[in-house]
Amino acid sequence: MDTWMRLMANDGSIVFGRVENGYLHEYEGLDQPVPTGAVLSLRALTPLAPCAPGKVVALWNNFHALARKLEKPVPDHPLFLIKPAESVIGSGETILRPAHYAGKIVFEGELGIVIGKRCRNASLEEAQAAIFGYTVVNDVTAAGLLAENPHFPQWCRAKGFDTFCCLGPAIVSGFDWRDASVVTLLDGVERQNYPLDDMVFTPAQQVSLISQDLTLEAGDVIACGTSLGVGSIGEGATVEVTIEGIGTLANTLHSPVAARQTQSEDARVV
Template sequence: MKSWIRFRFALGRIGFGVLENHRVTEYEGDMFGDAVPSANVLSVDDVTLLNPCVPTKVVALWNNFRALSEKLGKAAPSHPLFLIKPSTSVIGPGEPIQRPQAYAGKIAYEGELAIVIGKRCRNVPVDEANDYIFGYTCINDVTAAELLNEDPNFAQWCRSKGFDTFSCIGPAIQRDFDWRNAHVVTRLDNVERQNYPLSDMIFSPAEQVSRISHDMTLLPGDVIAIGTSIGIGSIKDGSTVEVSIEGIGVLSNTLLSGA
């Protein structure tokens, strides 16, 4: 199965290309434009995987799964509920999640599917939205949970989720992905904590892209984290979170204590 990746190799040079059967074919041009294969073929063992795209923003949904909505006693939303995470929060597979220096509280993981936008997207009808989806990847939407309601006057979604390293994305982008038959599995130190079907989502990927594109312009490489389901939990310093989706891969990141 072909997967699109970004990687570092050869004295720190960064490239992108297609991973297939442990071999990487480097491409030239623009991943989201006129990308063409080069003559450079590498072993995956000779490269370091990076976050597979470089978004200008991460749009993160809340309350988009029926099971979690029912557990929380929340009504299904009539429009996607979301916040924006900055581009500086993005890291790739294997990179450490850094505890914020001034924060000693609970840090939570959320294993999710992520949509990667392939072309400029504004006011797109739902029946055309799939044409704007480049592919899908995994994301761990990390949260400094105790900051969310620290001030009773204002829920601090962006602050609690926007720290550097709090959007772990990867390992690859899969273009031919059947989300209807897939599950998200999250493991904390090799113990399964989440295992939920993507078919349980309230707004489909096409509906998310369409509706959000009427609220803001989505650009190539932007990411929509489609929300999570039951099983959210906290990460101790030194613990490793693995988010896996069959057909995409395994995203692994370890929480390090603040410097």
């Protein structure tokens, strides 16, 4: 298992690499795992989302326990929507309430698959080999918009707002998701705690099946869907999603005005 992070240096440049004992061993990139030779102290760097996906493919109804609770059959094929690149933020960044939306905003703690190389019509084995590693996702949703229009469920809009795809803090390669759980705390109180081996489609199945539809690129993320315990995030509340072995992804929700007021505070948290 190796832990990979993406961070910003003081001069605004972005570095990516393997983390060991408080140091970043810089690599060319996700799709070029070649060390540059540079070794940087993490203390001088600001963490970012651990990759910069061109798109995030987010699954719905991919856990048996949630399917039972929703009284829906498990699907025959991954059911997904696309969250745009601009929705991605890293751990410690602020989830921004959309200016013209006063409704419920919910968290969904999830496992994220990070693609390591271009992947199209991949067999299960090719799909497995195309997985660079795993990260933690909070797939945020403006729940009140999903069914706002009775003729068109607005999955992309409700989940596609800027800052609505929290990723991080790191990517772990060689991670065994089968023994892991997703634990979500809301202001320190446990709200989700579900085992990843309850997934309907395994990560390799997801990558293989989705790659029959659309090309996955290096750095793209598949959010594996959530299970029981999804809930609403109040103004100023902090969601912490932990997958042991990967880390804790922490993000606080603010309205745009409050976010501006607490900007200096957030900077310290980052």
